[in-house]
Amino acid sequence: MGYKLAGYDHLGGVEIDPKVAAVYKANHARFSERWKAAMARWEQAAAPLKGAPVWVQHRSFLYLADWLGLKELGALEPKAGVEPGSAHLAGILERQKATSAKMILRPAYTRPTASDWLGERARIPVVVLPFTVGGSPEATDLFALFDDTLRRLLAGASRATCSPARR
Numbered sequence: 683m684g685y686k687l688a689g690y691d692h693l694g695g696v697e698i699d700p701k702v703a704a705v706y707k708a709n710h711a712r713f714s715e716r717w718k719a720a721m722a723r724w725e726q727a728a729a730p731l732k733g734a735p736v737w738v739q740h741r742s743f744l745y746l747a748d749w750l751g752l753k754e755l756g757a758l759e760p761k762a763g764v765e766p767g768s769a770h771l772a773g774i775l776e777r778q779k780a781t782s783a784k785m786i787l788r789p790a791y792t793r794p795t796a797s798d799w800l801g802e803r804a805r806i807p808v809v810v811l812p813f814t815v816g817g818s819p820e821a822t823d824l825f826a827l828f829d830d831t832l833r834r835l836l837a838g839a840s841r842a843t844c845s846p847a848r849r
Contacts, residue, residue, distance in 0.1 A: 739788035739797045758796045778804045784842040809838035
């Protein structure tokens with residue numbers, strides 16, 4: 683899993699505890715198989731999101747957007763961690779009229795003010811995403827975090843397709 687993502691194809695560190703190395707290797711093998719199956723399921727489920735244009739409240743989900751093929755149009759924050767002012771948001775609203783994002787992605791740890799303002803005026807859904815395990819009641823482990831994140835994204839894309847402003 684993480685080792686393969688980091689460019690390695692083996693489990694490191696087992697020499698520290700050689701008595702339990704077989705347990706570590708077996709657990710790693712079980713996790714890797716579960717991870718591969720989940721990745722295939724997630725990628726198939728996320729296919730409708732590929733190419734979907736989105737605004738982001740904060741640039742927190744670069745890897746997620748890249749993996750799913752989301753097209754990030756820009757961030758609501760003019761600089762990382764800086765709340766946008768009304769003029770900045772008005773400019774994004776004007777850009778929205780020309781570029782038409784499907785949704786706004788907001789990490790659960792950020793204030794909702796800017797994304798809610800833009801979502802209401804642009805009539806697109808704001809999708810609040812958990813940032814880590816425990817970031818939502820559903821994100822109880824790593825697999826549940828991905829399940830919940832994809833469920834939220836797909837629900838947001840579905841609401842965007844059905845909204846009166848998008849018909």
